[in-house]
Each structure stands twice: as structure tokens, then as C-alpha cells.
Amino acid sequence: MEWNKENLKGLLIVVCGGIAFYCALTHLSVVVHAVGWLLGILSPFLLGAAIAFILNVPMRAIERNLFPNAKRGTSLRRPLALVLTLVAVIGVLVLASCVIGPGIKDAVMTIASQIPAAFDRLQQQLMELETYLPEIEDWIGQLSIDWRSLSQKLINLAQSWGGNLISTGGGLIGGVVSGVSTFVIGLIFSFYILLQKEKLARQGRQVLYGLLPLAKADQTLQVLRLSNRTFSSFLSGQCMEAVILGTLFVLAMTIFRLPYALLVGVLIALTALIPIVGAFIGCGVGALLIAVTSPWKALVFIILFLILQQIEGNLIYPHVVGSSVGLPSIWVLTAVTLGGKLMGVAGMLFFIPLCSVLYALFRGLVKNRLAAKQVPASKWRDPPPQ
Numbered sequence: 001m002e003w004n005k006e007n008l009k010g011l012l013i014v015v016c017g018g019i020a021f022y023c024a025l026t027h028l029s030v031v032v033h034a035v036g037w038l039l040g041i042l043s044p045f046l047l048g049a050a051i052a053f054i055l056n057v058p059m060r061a062i063e064r065n066l067f068p069n070a071k072r073g074t075s076l077r078r079p080l081a082l083v084l085t086l087v088a089v090i091g092v093l094v095l096a097s098c099v100i101g102p103g104i105k106d107a108v109m110t111i112a113s114q115i116p117a118a119f120d121r122l123q124q125q126l127m128e129l130e131t132y133l134p135e136i137e138d139w140i141g142q143l144s145i146d147w148r149s150l151s152q153k154l155i156n157l158a159q160s161w162g163g164n165l166i167s168t169g170g171g172l173i174g175g176v177v178s179g180v181s182t183f184v185i186g187l188i189f190s191f192y193i194l195l196q197k198e199k200l201a202r203q204g205r206q207v208l209y210g211l212l213p214l215a216k217a218d219q220t221l222q223v224l225r226l227s228n229r230t231f232s233s234f235l236s237g238q239c240m241e242a243v244i245l246g247t248l249f250v251l252a253m254t255i256f257r258l259p260y261a262l263l264v265g266v267l268i269a270l271t272a273l274i275p276i277v278g279a280f281i282g283c284g285v286g287a288l289l290i291a292v293t294s295p296w297k298a299l300v301f302i303i304l305f306l307i308l309q310q311i312e313g314n315l316i317y318p319h320v321v322g323s324s325v326g327l328p329s330i331w332v333l334t335a336v337t338l339g340g341k342l343m344g345v346a347g348m349l350f351f352i353p354l355c356s357v358l359y360a361l362f363r364g365l366v367k368n369r370l371a372a373k374q375v376p377a378s379k380w381r382d383p384p385p386q
Helices: 005-026 028-064 074-141 147-195 197-211 214-255 261-271 278-293 295-325 329-373
Strands: none
Touching: 005 028, 028 074, 028 147, 028 214, 074 147, 074 261, 074 278, 147 197, 197 214, 214 261, 214 295, 214 329, 261 278, 278 295
């Protein structure tokens, strides 16, 4: 092996990387704490980037169709598109709250109206236990209980709970203030990103081509474009699928005269944004609300949900979301499971397009390797002879 400048540089990078990896493993808690501290500092900007990416999907469509043939006032097209996007998002949230709020209030009032009857039944059952009260009193009298010690323990327990409640309340207030400030900073940062996205993209390309070799920069940009296209298609397809599924539930429940049709439809549309498992969450909440009015209608709703879920899973989702993501169903389930375990609901939404990008890159790599090795298609396309 010839020892030149490039070889020594590569060897030095490998040695330093190995030492750094060993130090990270031996001081794993310090590394985790440092990563958490760094993410805490960058959280407003990461949140802002995520908000900008989500808002960019409808904003791009609005801007594309906003005065397309106008020759004047093009500089106002971007801010106007951003304002219209914010108005549309806020309008959807307000409409959903106007539907969900009164529906939940009606359900609570229905439950509250049934409480007196439940207390009457409880009182009747207690009166039926009067025949057993003498035996219960004799049994309690035979017990030797130190009531003074028991009362002191209860007082100490109440004092401990009170102190914990005060400290928890202070931490909760601090967390709410920190979360609100993080969201406001992230929202403002997302506005700057959306209003100057071409300039930021141009600066990013300059950095890539300035720091990386030409081939590596081209490959990195290709991966970024694929990621942007996949994530945008998944987001728009998931929203479209949720709207279609919620509309189907409203129509079907109205036809079968089930209560809370609009409320349950909106709930299922919102929870359907979570892939695979979201609609089942909406089904559980809807079944509980309907069961307050009539358990038999709740059973009808569950049967209706199973039928519509089959229609949605076999017809709507593959055409609306599956084709845009390009990920087989088995890997969609794997992505949802892994994302939910690692990052919760956000992981479910994030891992499907992420796995789709990795799947597309790995598929392209395998096809290129097969072509380079000149492997005939008959070797891998057809099953081997028995």
C-alpha cells in the first residue's frame, strides 16, 4: 500500500472516528444529555421548519393559481398566498372546534341527565343491604384498628400530595409558557422560510457545491428532491384521504339515522391523519358517544365502521396515498409500528415517507447493481424451478 497524502488523511479520519465513537459509548449519558440540550435550543427552529414544510403544500398550490396571468403585483403574490393559507388552516380548525365542542357538550349533558337515575339505583341497592348491616357492624367491632396512627398517616399523605401538587403545578405552568413561546418563535421562523424559500434553497445549493465534490453534491440534491416530493405527496394524500373518509361516515351515519353523525365524521377525519390506527381511535370515541344514547346503535356504528374501513383500505387509501408514497403495505405497517414506538404519533406520520425515500433509494441501488453485474431478469423475476 502506497502511503500518500490521501491515504494518510483517510486513515486519520478512520482513527479519529473510532476514538470518538468509543468515547461516546463510554460516556453515553453525557452524549444523550448533550443531544437533548442541543435539541432544546434548536427546537423552535426545527418546529418552524416543520410548520413551513406543512404550510408550503397548500401555499404552493394557492400561489400557483393566484393571478397566474397578472403582470403587475407579482411581488405581493407570495405574502397573499401565505395569508390565504393561514386563513384556510385557521378556518378548518375553527370549523372543527365548532362541530366538536357542541357535540361533546351534548354528550356530557346526556350523561349528566342519567346520573340521578344511576344514584337512585345505587340507593336502592344500598337499602337492600340493610339486612346485612348488623353482621358488618359486629365484624368491624372485632377488628383492632389504631385510629390515631391511621389518621396521622392520612395527614402525612395529604401533606405530601399537597407539596407534590404545588411543585407539579409550577412545573406545568413553566412548561406551558415554554411551549407557547417555542411555538410562537417557530411560527414566526416558518413565515421567514416561506417568504424567502427560493433564496434559502439557492444558498443551500451553494453550500453543497462549495463543500462537497460535484458528484456528491448532485447525489445529495437528488435525495433531497426525492424526499421533498415524497413527503409533500404523502401529506396531501393523507389529508385528502381523511376528508373522504370523514365525508363517507357523515353520509352513512345520516342514512342509517345514527346520532352525532357530523361530530363523529369530523373526529374520524381528524384522527385518520394518523396512518392505519387513527381511524380506529375515532371509532372508539364515536362508539362511546353513541353508546350513551343507545348501545344497539353503537353496535350498528361499529359494523358500519368495519365496512367503511374495508372500502377505505382497499379502494381509497391505495389510490390516494399509496400511489403517491410508493411504499408496499407491509412496509407501511412496519414504518407505522417503528415510528409509533420511537416518536409516538409524530413518528407514525414521519416514518412512512422516510421509509418510502429509503425504499426508493435502496431499490435504485439494487437495480443499478443488477445492471452492472448483468444479471438476467430470469434469475430474480421468476420463481426457481422445483
